[in-house]
Amino acid sequence: MKVFQKILPLIFLLASCSKDDYEPIVYDNPELSINIPVVFPKLNNSFYANKPTKYGVALGEKLFHEKRFSADNTISCASCHIQSSAFADNNVQAIGIEGRIGLRNTPPIQNLAFMRFYNWDGSKLSLENQPIVPIITHEEMDSSILEVIGKIQNDASYKELFQKTFGDENITPERIYRSIAQYEYTLISANSKYDKVKRNEATFTENEMQGYQVFQQKCATCHSTELFTDQTFRNIGFPINTNSNEAGRARVTGNMDEYMSFRVPSLRNVEYTSPYGSFGQFATLKDVLDYFDNGVLGADNLDPVFKNNGNRIPLTEQEKEILISFMKTLSDVEFTGH
Amino acid sequence: MRNLKKYLFLSAVSLAFVSCSSDDDASAVANNVTLSFKNTFGDTEIILGGATSSSASVNTSDAGQVHRFSELKYVISNIRLIKADGTEIPYNVNNLDKGAMVIDQSKSSSLSYIMNNIPTGEYKQIKFGLGVRSDLNTLDQTRFPNFYATAGANDTEMMWEWGTGYRFTKIEGFYDTDNKEMSIHTGSTVEGTNGDESTYIQGVDAYRNIVLDLPVNAVVGSKAPKINIKADFDKLLSGVSNTITLSTGNGMGDNATPNIHTAVQMVKFVDNIGGNGTTDNKGMFSVLNVEN
Numbered sequence: 192m193k194v195f196q197k198i199l200p201l202i203f204l205l206a207s208c209s210k211d212d213y214e215p216i217v218y219d220n221p222e223l224s225i226n227i228p229v230v231f232p233k234l235n236n237s238f239y240a241n242k243p244t245k246y247g248v249a250l251g252e253k254l255f256h257e258k259r260f261s262a263d264n265t266i267s268c269a270s271c272h273i274q275s276s277a278f279a280d281n282n283v284q285a286i287g288i289e290g291r292i293g294l295r296n297t298p299p300i301q302n303l304a305f306m307r308f309y310n311w312d313g314s315k316l317s318l319e320n321q322p323i324v325p326i327i328t329h330e331e332m333d334s335s336i337l338e339v340i341g342k343i344q345n346d347a348s349y350k351e352l353f354q355k356t357f358g359d360e361n362i363t364p365e366r367i368y369r370s371i372a373q374y375e376y377t378l379i380s381a382n383s384k385y386d387k388v389k390r391n392e393a394t395f396t397e398n399e400m401q402g403y404q405v406f407q408q409k410c411a412t413c414h415s416t417e418l419f420t421d422q423t424f425r426n427i428g429f430p431i432n433t434n435s436n437e438a439g440r441a442r443v444t445g446n447m448d449e450y451m452s453f454r455v456p457s458l459r460n461v462e463y464t465s466p467y468g469s470f471g472q473f474a475t476l477k478d479v480l481d482y483f484d485n486g487v488l489g490a491d492n493l494d495p496v497f498k499n500n501g502n503r504i505p506l507t508e509q510e511k512e513i514l515i516s517f518m519k520t521l522s523d524v525e526f527t528g529h
Numbered sequence: 530m531r532n533l534k535k536y537l538f539l540s541a542v543s544l545a546f547v548s549c550s551s552d553d554d555a556s557a558v559a560n561n562v563t564l565s566f567k568n569t570f571g572d573t574e575i576i577l578g579g580a581t582s583s584s585a586s587v588n589t590s591d592a593g594q595v596h597r598f599s600e601l602k603y604v605i606s607n608i609r610l611i612k613a614d615g616t617e618i619p620y621n622v623n624n625l626d627k628g629a630m631v632i633d634q635s636k637s638s639s640l641s642y643i644m645n646n647i648p649t650g651e652y653k654q655i656k657f658g659l660g661v662r663s664d665l666n667t668l669d670q671t672r673f674p675n676f677y678a679t680a681g682a683n684d685t686e687m688m689w690e691w692g693t694g695y696r697f698t699k700i701e702g703f704y705d706t707d708n709k710e711m712s713i714h715t716g717s718t719v720e721g722t723n724g725d726e727s728t729y730i731q732g733v734d735a736y737r738n739i740v741l742d743l744p745v746n747a748v749v750g751s752k753a754p755k756i757n758i759k760a761d762f763d764k765l766l767s768g769v770s771n772t773i774t775l776s777t778g779n780g781m782g783d784n785a786t787p788n789i790h791t792a793v794q795m796v797k798f799v800d801n802i803g804g805n806g807t808t809d810n811k812g813m814f815s816v817l818n819v820e821n
Binding site for chain 1: 668669670671674677681688690691692693712718720721729731732733779781786790791792793795796
C-alpha cells in the first residue's frame with residue numbers, strides 16, 4: 192500500500208493542473224452561402240472538402256493580411272495580392288521581403304474556386320496546398336510555418352477566431368492553410384459589365400460589341416468559358432525568362448512538350464493587372480496585341496494557333512482598339528473596389 | 530501488492546542486465562550498424578573545389594567533358610536491412626527525423642550514419658532511398674522539425690520551396706576547359722493524392738529505391754558492423770541509363786544551367802545516379818565492403 196500512498200497524491204497533483212473548470216464555448220459557425228454564377232465551370236473538388244464558413248473566412252481574411260507571415264514582419268499575402276488590382280499587383284515580378292525579386296508576375300486571386308490548376312505553371316492542384324509556398328520561399332516571406340505560429344499563437348484575437356472556427360484555440364499549419372483557402376474561395380468576380388450584358392442588365396457600346404466579335408474569332412479558342420481561360424498550358428512565344436528556375440509548365444511535369452508553356456490567364460479584370468506575361472514582359476494590353484500582330488518567338492512546341500498562322504495573330508489597329516474596349520467590359524468595379 | 534513488488538523487482542533486475550550488457554556479450558539482442566558513404570569519381574574520393582582550385586578532383590565524362598564539383602549533397606532515407614532469411618528490418622522509414630540524412634561532402638561528420646538498435650542477426654542486403662518518398666516529401670515542419678531544420682539550413686539549402694518538397698541532390702560545379710557553371714538539382718514535383726480518383730496526379734517522382742547486396746553478411750550482435758558504400762559520381766554524366774553532354778544556354782535541350790532547376794532535364798541525371806527504377810536499381814551506388 193505504501194506505493195499507492197506515494198503515487199496517489201502525485202496523481203491528484205497532476206489532475207489539479209488540468210483545467211477542470213474550463214468549459215469550451217461552442218460557437219455556431221455556419222457555412223457561408225456563396226453566390227455561385229451558374230455559367231461558371233464546376234468547382235474544384237477541394238472546395239467541397241473545405242467549404243467556406245462564417246468564421247473560417249473571417250480568420251482566413253485576417254491571416255491573408257498578416258504581416259507576421261514574413262521573416263521581418265513586413266509582408267502579408269495582401270502585400271502582393273491587392274484588391275484594387277484584382278488581388279494581383281502592378282509590379283513586373285513579385286517583390287518579397289528586403290526587396291527580393293521573385294521569379295514571376297503575381298497572379299490575380301479571383302474565381303480560384305473554379306480553377307483546376309494554380310500558379311502560372313499549375314504546380315498546385317488545390318488551394319490548401321499553396322499558402323506554405325510563399326511563407327517559406329526566400330524571395331517571398333522567407334519564414335517557416337512554425338515561426339509564423341510562434342508569432343501569432345499568443346494573440347488573443349487569433350485564439351478567439353481559431354476557437355470560433357475550429358472549436359478550440361489550437362493553431363495548426365493545416366488550419367491556417369484551410370482558412371486562407373476558404374477566404375480565397377469567396378473571392379468571386381462575376382459582376383462586370385460583360386456579366387450585366389449577359390444578364391440583360393446592360394448593353395455593350397458599338398465598339399465593345401465589335402470588339403467582342405473580334406474576340407470570339409481570334410482569342411476565344413484559348414480565352415474560353417466564362418472565366419476567359421480554358422485552363423490549358425500553352426507556349427505562345429512570349430519573350431523568355433532566362434532564370435534557371437523557369438521552364439514553364441515543364442518545370443512541374445518534366446514534359447518537353449510543355450517547355451515554357453504557361454496557364455492561359457483569365458482576362459477578367461485584366462484592365463487592372465498590368466504588366467502582362469509570366470514575368471511582366473508587356474506594360475500594356477496594346478503591347479501584348481502588337482506583339483501578337485508582329486509575330487511571336489518560334490519554338491518546337493509553339494502553340495498551333497500561332498504555328499499554323501506564321502507565328503502571329505494578325506490584328507489591325509482598329510481591331511486592337513475595339514478588343515481593348517471589350518476587355519475592359521470584364522472589369523468588375525465592385526470586386527476591385529474601383 | 531506483493532505481485533506488484535515482484536514485477537518491479539524483476540524489471541529492475543532486467544534493467545540491470547541490460548545495463549550490464551556490453552559489446553562482447555553474445556546474448557545482445559541488438560546493436561548499431563554504421564553506414565559510411567564515400568563519394569568518388571571512379572575509385573578516387575572527391576575533393577571539392579572552385580573553378581580556380583588546384584586541389585579539386587577533376588573527372589572526364591564519357592562524352593569527353595572535364596568537370597569538377599564545388600558542392601555535393603544528397604538525401605538518403607527509407608533505409609531497410611534485409612536478413613539472410615529475407616526478413617526486412619525497416620529503420621525509422623516513416624520518420625525523417627530519425628531515419629533520413631543529408632550527406633554533404635564538405636562535412637565529414639555527415640558521411641557516416643549510425644543506425645541504433647538493429648536486431649541481432651546476419652544481414653545480406655541493404656535497401657535505401659535516394660531522396661524522400663512522396664508521402665513524406667511535404668516539408669512538414671511539425672512532424673519532422675529536425676530534418677526540416679537540417680535541410681533548410683542556410684549552408685545546406687536542400688528545399689524546393691515551389692514544389693513543397695526537399696531537394697534530393699544538389700550539385701554545383703564547373704565543366705569544360707573554360708569552367709562553365711554546372712548546377713544540378715533534383716527533387717520531386719508530384720502533386721495530387723494517390724488513390725483519390727477525383728484528383729489528377731502530375732509531376733515527376735525523383736525518388737529512387739536503391740538495392741545493394743552485401744559482399745559478405747553484416748553480422749549484428751556482439752559487434753556493430755559498418756557498411757562502406759561508394760557513391761560514384763562519375764555516373765552522373767556517364768551512367769547506365771544516359772550518356773549526358775552538358776550544354777549551357779536557354780534552349781529546351783540545354784542542361785548544365787540554366788533550366789536544370791526544373792523537372793525538364795532532371796530525370797536523366799536522376800536515372801544515372803539513382804537508377805531508372807526498373808532495370809537498374811543501383812545507380813551510382815555500390816558496397817565497398819562490410820567491416821564486421
